[in-house]
Amino acid sequence: MNVVHYNSNVWDKKVESGCVWTQPVSSEIVEKAKKGEWEVIVTANKTVPKNWFPPIKGLKILCLASGGGQQAPILAAAGADVTLVDISDKQLEKDIYVAKQNNLHINTVKASMTKLDMFSDESFDLVLHPVSNVFVEDIIPVWRECHRILKHGGTLISGICNPVIYLFDDEQEDKGVLEVKYSIPYSPFSALTEEELSKSLENGEALEFGHSLEQQIGGQIEVGFVIQGFYEDDFGGVRLLDKYIKSFIATRAIKK
Template identity: 45%
Template sequence: MPEIGDIGEFNRQGWNAKADGGDRWSIPVDAATIAAARQGEWNVVLTPSRPVPRDWFGDIAGRDVLGLASAGGQQCPIFAAAGARVTSFDASDGQLARDREVAGREGLHIRTIRGLMHDLSALGDRSFDLIFHPCSNSFAPDILPVWRECARVLRPGGILLAGFTNPARFLFDEGSVERGEPLARNRIPYSDLDLPQAERDALLAQDPVICFGHTLTDQIGGQLAAGFMLTHLFEDDFETRDAVGQLMDCYIATRAILPS
């Protein structure tokens, strides 16, 4: 197992390994999905299973769309097939390669940029009409800069669609969840780095990325503090629920706009 050291680099390598291993979020969409998107028939997810309502997007044809930590050959190619000008920004070379794979196969144009979600300095001010940011900020130790950067690169009236894990999910010890007897043991905000080393190493052996559980103050309040206005919200979970998911929906999707 590599040394943790720099969290961004550690998680980049972890997601490269997950992409190479055929992770659920690294399986490119097929040709039929792209053909349907070209005809206006498409849906995508911010959270594990519930499609984002189409009216959350508006008409994306001809609009500038940023897929933020959203690579993997899934959402960004669909947006491009639906007529958007798409930039895919992700820390993982492997995930970006999945977007390029679909683009090359289907004759789509997707600009890909490797970087960390809290630093969008490669992107200009007011460059985008919509940001699509699915459940990925649990891999960042601090998310307030993410929301501030989103506000900087969006045009006035632009839309931020975000998915994230309900922090209550991180209260529970993973071993107890796997046993079907969830035990609330952790503090929020949560970090894998706070676990005893043996326990942390066991988690990383199963999933090679460091995770963080951010407060709702930072997840929702952080968007508001960055200047966004929240317009819609829903909860969701995986199709096959674990022991905590059987008690509550563990994932949240939000729609916010940057006022003109």
């Protein structure tokens, strides 16, 4: 099946249902950003260190798979030249709405994070890529495209799911039990039975893939990035797993 097309429709419906990752920032936050008081996240809670960013004014930034009216408007308000790529029309509409409400300019493009051929080589100074590559089967094309479109010395800031979260049975975790059920790398096409997969699709659940750390971090290094920053984050205490391990990783990588 076409995973990108399917997940695009799922995210359109997530907007309609009011998912937290579809809630745009307020005008108050935008106004603060215009005054130089800004911060963004690429994981669940922890803000990206300011020193991970070059001087923001005029910086050419690609917000990759980052729709929802959250990161892109803040960075545009702070003075960056922002382009946003996402697969969901309704997620992009959130950013367009915030931009119109606050007199911002954001260039929006509907496309998969794996295919950025609409951009020429060395088009951007920075790519901001919040947790989202769990929605594609193969992430090496993501890292390769990020490396291609960044200028030499450019920065890639990525939010990454620690694949450990895909080890456990979700239904058992809801009951307060961490039961190992799946292996990593995780794919719903191999991990789930035909009946389980059909039920998931009927319920409109996104297709997610638990990529190994070798694919996530090693993949960046493989295509030519140098990792220069790293931190961990969690779900903020709302998941049982938070008691035992950080479930997210953020990396800062430089194109040499």
